[in-house]
Amino acid sequence: MATIREVAARAGVSAATVSRVVNGVPGFSEGTRERVKAAIDELGYEPDSLARGLKTSQSALLGVLAPAVSDALASQILSGVESAARESGHAVMLGRTGAGAELATDYLRTLRAYRPAGVVLISSAITPDMRRAAGSRIPLISVAIRKGSEFASIAIDDELAAYEGTKALLDAGHRRIGLLAGDESSVLVNKPRERGYRRAMAEAGATPLEERGNSLYESALPALERLWRRDPGLTAIFALSDEMGAAAVNEAQRRGLRVPDDLSVLGFDDTPTSRHVHPPLSTVAQPLVPMGELAVRVLLGEHGRNRILPHRLITRGTTGPVPAYSP
Structure with a gap:
């Protein structure tokens, strides 16, 4: 069965453009839309994510689970995930899990029925229960947290x-x-x-x-x-x-x-x-946005399992030398 990348190559557009045309997103010329539709027909591409998942054991869906620890942090990582997902022709399904692992485990059991291409867990370590809930075929990765090398992760030191x-x-x-x-x-x-x-x-x-x-x-x-x-x-x-x-x-x-x-x-x-x-x-x-982008590439098999990314100190307006009068 044809892939979204093959359709994109035939139509002379990006995989993200194919995904948007399939999902009815506006903003393209009629010529682009017709080329994509013609390539889909010629190659027999099946755009329905769940139907394709049933045939290939994987859908064009990526799951993202984020606890309510810091919305600002999670949104930055999610931005990176969504950017890389669009480039690879995947849709993103988001779940908020709270601080504990129990709800994340429940979400993984639900996601398993959709046969996602992988699941990103933001600020949540992968537990053995999560791994069992997801099943053996769904890759998982933790972002902004790491726990040894047993499970895939992207974090800083x-x-x-x-x-x-x-x-x-x-x-x-x-x-x-x-x-x-x-x-x-x-x-x-x-x-x-x-x-x-x-x-x-x-x-x-x-x-x-x-x-x-x-x-x-x-x-x-x-x-x-x-x-x-x-x-x-x-x-x-x-x-x-x-x-x-x-x-x-x-x-x-x-x-x-x-x-x-x-x-x-x-x-x-x-x-x-x-x-x-x-x-x-x-x-x-x-590097929150790049961490999200890299997580998608790891899930799709383009990079290794565990990565420690560099941090850096950004000096703005709230730090300076110790006050001269300080004891």
Whole structure:
């Protein structure tokens, strides 16, 4: 049976154009539409995803499962997934799973009936139960989280990223650096980041000071209150998500502190949130959109199973040298 790529080659267009014509998406000339339809007829291409899946054991569908941990982070990864999926002629089905693995497992059982070409799990580690629920023929991949090499994953080195973020603050002269940590149950993401912070602080002979939120904006506010109560003279805050970093900037300014003159704030992820505060948030950046794109290529067999992508420190307007008056 003909593939979407063969149809695209015959019509002289991209696979994404074939997919859009098949699904009735406007924006093409009548000539392009007719060429695609003629190629479909000539090659006998079956555009119905489920019908094709029943014949080939795979459909032109990709599943994406995302917990409600950080909508900003998930949306960036999803943008990359959708871009690569369009290029390969696949449609995307999205499910929100919450923080636990049980709903993700239920979704995988449902998706199994659609015979997807693969499933991307955002910020969710693949468990043996998930693998069994999906069946042996459906490839799975975790993005922005990794758990050894047993299951496919794309992530950064979270511990190294947090270490280097903390080191940048230390190199600017800061020693009283508070950490806004994430959910304690996130042992594969937040725990490595906390280790990186503690390692850099220990090497500098500085005392770590940590309070915990859950990565969301609102959760940072009581954690910030606890940090300032413990050390009113903090000169820097390292937030392990951009949403918590934005909360730190806004709350500091509400208290009359100047950012970064009185207090430096560093976030994590480089989501759009980091650019929607004033001043714009310095952050440890994950390549979120490329991670989503690469996940699709791994699922479709174009790349290896496990990839650690580079992070980078983006300095914007919320970090600077330690205040001259700081003890």
